Amino acid sequence: MALIVQKFGGTSVGSIERIQKIAARCIDSQSKGNSLVVVVSAMAGETNRLIGLASELTDTPSPREMDVLVTTGEQVSIALLAIAIEAAGGRARSFIANQIGLRTDNLHGKARIQAIESDKMHEAIKEGEIVIVAGFQGVDEDGNITTLGRGGSDTSAVALAAALNADVCEIYTDVNGIYTTDPGMCPAARKIERIAFEEMLELASLGAKVLQVRSVEFAMKYNVPIHVRSSFSPESGSWVCAEEESMEEVVVRGVACDRNAAKITIQSVEDTPGIAAQIFEPLSEAGINVDVILQNVSFNDTTDLTFTVSSTDLALAENITRDVMAALGTTGITSDSAVAKVSVVGAGMRSHSGVAATAFRALAKAGINIQMISTSEIKISCVVHEDDAENAVRALHTEFGLDSEE
Numbered sequence: 001m002a003l004i005v006q007k008f009g010g011t012s013v014g015s016i017e018r019i020q021k022i023a024a025r026c027i028d029s030q031s032k033g034n035s036l037v038v039v040v041s042a043m044a045g046e047t048n049r050l051i052g053l054a055s056e057l058t059d060t061p062s063p064r065e066m067d068v069l070v071t072t073g074e075q076v077s078i079a080l081l082a083i084a085i086e087a088a089g090g091r092a093r094s095f096i097a098n099q100i101g102l103r104t105d106n107l108h109g110k111a112r113i114q115a116i117e118s119d120k121m122h123e124a125i126k127e128g129e130i131v132i133v134a135g136f137q138g139v140d141e142d143g144n145i146t147t148l149g150r151g152g153s154d155t156s157a158v159a160l161a162a163a164l165n166a167d168v169c170e171i172y173t174d175v176n177g178i179y180t181t182d183p184g185m186c187p188a189a190r191k192i193e194r195i196a197f198e199e200m201l202e203l204a205s206l207g208a209k210v211l212q213v214r215s216v217e218f219a220m221k222y223n224v225p226i227h228v229r230s231s232f233s234p235e236s237g238s239w240v241c242a243e244e245e246s247m248e249e250v251v252v253r254g255v256a257c258d259r260n261a262a263k264i265t266i267q268s269v270e271d272t273p274g275i276a277a278q279i280f281e282p283l284s285e286a287g288i289n290v291d292v293i294l295q296n297v298s299f300n301d302t303t304d305l306t307f308t309v310s311s312t313d314l315a316l317a318e319n320i321t322r323d324v325m326a327a328l329g330t331t332g333i334t335s336d337s338a339v340a341k342v343s344v345v346g347a348g349m350r351s352h353s354g355v356a357a358t359a360f361r362a363l364a365k366a367g368i369n370i371q372m373i374s375t376s377e378i379k380i381s382c383v384v385h386e387d388d389a390e391n392a393v394r395a396l397h398t399e400f401g402l403d404s405e406e
Contacts, residue, residue, distance in 0.1 A: 002167040003167055004169075005157050007156075008040050009041045009231075010046070011044050012041075013041065013081065020084050023084035025231075026038055026081075038081065040074065040078055042074050043077055054069060067144075067146055067147045094132040096134045101120075103140070111149075113155065113159050121164065157215070158226065161222075169225070182393070186397050197241065200226075201220060207259070211240070251355060254344075262310070262336065264317060265306040266279070266304065267334070276305070340392075344380050359399070362400075366388075371385070
């Protein structure tokens with residue numbers, strides 16, 4: 001009836017019992033007339049275990065060898081799932097990335113997909129087999145094993161769905177869909193039935209952890225519908241799809257919180273053309289993503305410049321910034337890792353006024369000070385103190401009418 005790509009994360013294949021349940025689910029889906037390609041992650045905890053083994057040998061393992069090491073986790077999973085399907089009476093064939101020509105660039109640890117050869121997968125499907133593919137991995141033009149970064153199995157699955165022209169990509173997780181915010185922060189969060197690619201991309205980039213950012217980028221580029229579902233329940237989950245007219249009726253679709261944030265402030269920067277480029281180009285070359293940027297009004301031909309980076313990049317960003325500013329004769333640099341970024345996202349913002357005023361009023365009523373603000377057509381982000389993050393999420397969630405009625 002349909003060509004479906006299914007992805008199961010580490011929790012879903014975390015034990016032999018769970019692998020057997022996934023095998024039964026795959027066989028059931030195929031029995032309904034569907035052609036099936038299944039992407040799996042390493043068993044829960046396995047990637048961390050392998051990284052720990054390497055860390056016992058050295059603090060600076062080769063990126064190439066780390067990719068060789070950690071991809072063995074997915075190889076175990078695909079073989080076990082294929083064995084489980086055949087033991088249950090089905091037919092399956094497993095593939096590692098090299099066998100299906102999943103080509104990437106040579107950036108170990110965070111490689112980007114360049115091409116996928118689908119012939120072998122189509123051949124297996126025609127023979128009535130369930131295709132099982134190792135997620136998270138690829139090979140470069142020299143045949144070296146590469147990895148796509150944490151959460152890369154989502155990207156593998158959506159990329160395969162695009163290459164195979166699949167009808168849908170089903171992402172199975174330990175939750176039953178995408179929620180208006182993190183239920184752990186806000187118990188009143190509720191499941192979203194349908195969300196636009198662009199909204200999901202913003203939420204994923206702003207701290208929502210259900211889908212990996214690059215997987216949503218792939219889905220939006222190739223118009224691959226994603227169905228986020230629970231591995232442990234048959235009920236429908238959340239659909240990520242092209243924007244529909246009714247979606248703009250909802251002003252705010254969700255609230256995201258990113259605790260992995262830090263800010264750097266440069267004091268008394270010379271206010272002349274080209275200074276910002278001199279500061280941010282070295283950060284870009286180092287692969288550091290700069291997010292919110294705030295520049296004060298110039299005074300005496302100098303200004304203060306503040307920007308945010310991920311907290312994991314803070315030390316490197318500080319070192320680079322200090323080197324740049326020392327060359328420019330400025331040494332006033334401070335940093336703060338005790339911040340969080342709270343954001344509201346919704347396609348309806350394009351056609352509704354007053355969203356920013358409503359958000360700021362909600363935070364003010366909650367006694368929360370806003371340190372920095374960033375906006376786009378469909379999102380408003382506020383940098384606040386990390387201690388205020390959860391209160392900010394709950395205040396915004398309530399103010400925009402997202403709380404569950406239960």
